[in-house]
Amino acid sequence: MSSIFTISIFQSALELGCIYALVALALFISFTILNIADLTTDGCFTLGCAVGAMVTLAGHPFLALFAAMLSGALAGFVTAFLQTRLGVESILAGIIVNTGLYTINIAVMGFSSIANLFGCDTVFSLGKDTIGKSFIGDWYKVVIVALIVALVAAILHWFLGTTLGMSIRATGDNAEMVKSSSINPTFTITVGLCLANSLTGLSGSLIAQYQKSADINIGTGMVTIALASLIIGQTLIGNKGSILRRILGTILGSVLYRFIVAVALRLSVPAEALKLVSAIIVAVAIATPYVRKKLALKKREFANYRGKNVGGGAGNA
Amino acid sequence: MLRIDNISKTFNPGTVNEKAALTNLSLDLKDGDFATIVGSNGAGKSTLFNAIAGTFIVDEGNIYLDGEDITFKKEHKRSRVIGHLFQDPLKGTAPNMTIEENMALAYLRASRSSERLFSRISSKDKARFREQLSLLGMGLEDRMKQPVGLLSGGQRQALTLLMATFVTPKLLLLDEHTAALDPATAEKVLDLTKSIVKERGITCLMVTHNMHQALEVGNRTLMMNAGRIVFDTAGEERSKLSVADLLEKFKIGAGEELDNDRVLLS
Numbered sequence: 367m368s369s370i371f372t373i374s375i376f377q378s379a380l381e382l383g384c385i386y387a388l389v390a391l392a393l394f395i396s397f398t399i400l401n402i403a404d405l406t407t408d409g410c411f412t413l414g415c416a417v418g419a420m421v422t423l424a425g426h427p428f429l430a431l432f433a434a435m436l437s438g439a440l441a442g443f444v445t446a447f448l449q450t451r452l453g454v455e456s457i458l459a460g461i462i463v464n465t466g467l468y469t470i471n472i473a474v475m476g477f478s479s480i481a482n483l484f485g486c487d488t489v490f491s492l493g494k495d496t497i498g499k500s501f502i503g504d505w506y507k508v509v510i511v512a513l514i515v516a517l518v519a520a521i522l523h524w525f526l527g528t529t530l531g532m533s534i535r536a537t538g539d540n541a542e543m544v545k546s547s548s549i550n551p552t553f554t555i556t557v558g559l560c561l562a563n564s565l566t567g568l569s570g571s572l573i574a575q576y577q578k579s580a581d582i583n584i585g586t587g588m589v590t591i592a593l594a595s596l597i598i599g600q601t602l603i604g605n606k607g608s609i610l611r612r613i614l615g616t617i618l619g620s621v622l623y624r625f626i627v628a629v630a631l632r633l634s635v636p637a638e639a640l641k642l643v644s645a646i647i648v649a650v651a652i653a654t655p656y657v658r659k660k661l662a663l664k665k666r667e668f669a670n671y672r673g674k675n676v677g678g679g680a681g682n683a
Numbered sequence: 684m685l686r687i688d689n690i691s692k693t694f695n696p697g698t699v700n701e702k703a704a705l706t707n708l709s710l711d712l713k714d715g716d717f718a719t720i721v722g723s724n725g726a727g728k729s730t731l732f733n734a735i736a737g738t739f740i741v742d743e744g745n746i747y748l749d750g751e752d753i754t755f756k757k758e759h760k761r762s763r764v765i766g767h768l769f770q771d772p773l774k775g776t777a778p779n780m781t782i783e784e785n786m787a788l789a790y791l792r793a794s795r796s797s798e799r800l801f802s803r804i805s806s807k808d809k810a811r812f813r814e815q816l817s818l819l820g821m822g823l824e825d826r827m828k829q830p831v832g833l834l835s836g837g838q839r840q841a842l843t844l845l846m847a848t849f850v851t852p853k854l855l856l857l858d859e860h861t862a863a864l865d866p867a868t869a870e871k872v873l874d875l876t877k878s879i880v881k882e883r884g885i886t887c888l889m890v891t892h893n894m895h896q897a898l899e900v901g902n903r904t905l906m907m908n909a910g911r912i913v914f915d916t917a918g919e920e921r922s923k924l925s926v927a928d929l930l931e932k933f934k935i936g937a938g939e940e941l942d943n944d945r946v947l948l949s
Contacts, residue, residue: 524803527803527804528800528801528802529787529788529791529799529800529801529802529803530800530801532780532784532787533791535777535779535780535784536780536784536785536788539777539778539779539780540777540778543774543775543776543777543788544759544777544788545758545759545762546736546762546766546767546775546847547762547788547789547791547792547846548759548760548762548763548792549759549788549791550757550759551759606779606830
């Protein structure tokens with residue numbers, strides 16, 4: 367078994383885990399905090415990837431990160447606008463924007479379904495030159511993505527403690543209370559979704575630079591994968607603790623998910639099977655508390671029934 | 684202070700569920716008035732409060748607060764100057780946020796929104812929250828880092844009351860805010876309400892189903908039936924009324940007996 371857990375598996379799980387943790391954090395904001403199932407995620411991830419790839423191709427890998435965040439925020443804004451101003455159901459708003467983004471994404475990539483970044487400077491190649499390969503060896507990518515995620519986590523933690531951040535949290539926690547505290551839920555939902563999708567965009571941009579390519583289908587199933595990470599994190603850390611704890615739990619969940627995937631691939635599980643596995647993880651994780659409650663009830667019902675039979679019909683009265 | 688001019692509201696118009704909840708209702712509250720409202724089931728008491736708070740926009744008529752026409756003003760904008768407490772103690776607070784975070788949100792009403800957007804809870808804020816919480820005498824000042832979801836219904840309602848009056852509102856709407864609490868806690872929250880309202884001279888409307896409370900608390904009593912105010916009394920006339928008189932007055936005004944399955948006569 368020891369051969370399964372090689373250093374390189376740890377390394378790539380850390381790299382991808384940190385990058386995808388940004389999407390998990392996006393869902394932490396929209397799904398956990400705002401209590402909105404934001405299905406913009408898939409298309410938004412591809413958008414970040416496409417925008418990031420094009421700006422990187424133009425020779426600005428750092429600008430690419432910010433451009434992708436901006437484009438993501440824009441996508442989030444459209445979703446928020448549809449649901450808060452035009453009365454579109456929140457899930458439907460996400461699906462609509464997601465569908466529309468396909469065309470936008472293809473257009474961004476110059477009406478091609480693939481963009482290639484080989485030979486371009488990326489944040490990773492530039493970072494490698496800056497940090498120097500000498501003492502951390504191949505781990506420079508891990509250092510770069512970990513720094514980015516740490517920065518995002520720190521800013522997010524700070525933000526959620528500000529008045530605006532608290533208003534966003536309250537919007538998902540008790541919408542009625544928010545209105546009677548002179549907070550405009552339209553505004554908080556909009557800010558929340560823009561913020562969430564900017565993180566998704568950032569993640570897409572990093573992936574494009576990481577794998578030196580972008581393709582139109584890269585975001586497919588991203589929302590489920592991110593949810594799986596989020597849920598793994600919540601299961602480990604619990605979803606009641608402090609905000610910082612939950613942010614760190616989400617990142618840990620994402621890294622762990624990538625680790626599981628890496629091990630599965632190593633055990634020659636076909637890559638195509640991974641989406642099904644993610645879907646099952648999410649379905650099981652979300653269904654578990656409900657099923658557990660049902661089972662407990664059945665158990666009591668059964669015990670009650672048996673108790674009556676043993677008592678020789680004493681329960682008739 | 685509050686002037687309601689001929690407002691009407693019909694829910695589900697044109698369907699079998701059509702319900703005229705408020706019909707040409709008018710009401711004038713003076714500055715510092717504390718009026719209690721009693722009425723039969725479905726008389727429109729909560730609907731009246733929701734109309735004032737802006738949960739929906741009335742079909743007809745106008746609402747003025749402090750001289751300003753607020754008929755079409757959005758709910759979250761009205762809430763800057765209107766406090767609204769519900770029977771359900773869970774409605775007024777965010778359960779997964781801490782006591783101090785909830786109070787910080789309530790304190791938002793004090794400032795023009797944009798200037799405090801990125802400020803965090805300061806030690807000065809904490810000291811202020813602590814001082815306010817200690818007034819409740821429930822020991823909440825030592826639990827400021829705990830999520831509100833851990834508090835009892837009575838504690839949550841007391842906290843909600845504190846939050847609604849933290850920044851003195853122009854108008855306070857109390858919709859049977861003690862009805863879901865056990866008798867001892869209900870009394871405590873009501874005493875607290877009376878002292879806060881009196882101390883700050885807040886104009887206040889309170890729905891109750893306790894007829895004694897309706898006569899004893901505040902300085903004016905309103906009785907509602909079928910979307911209208913059928914009896915309105917204050918001053919000397921009110922101080923001479925007994926519960927039996929009140930029921931009689933209702934019968935005269937409404938043309939039927941007071942039909943409220945929760946009403947407390949004793």
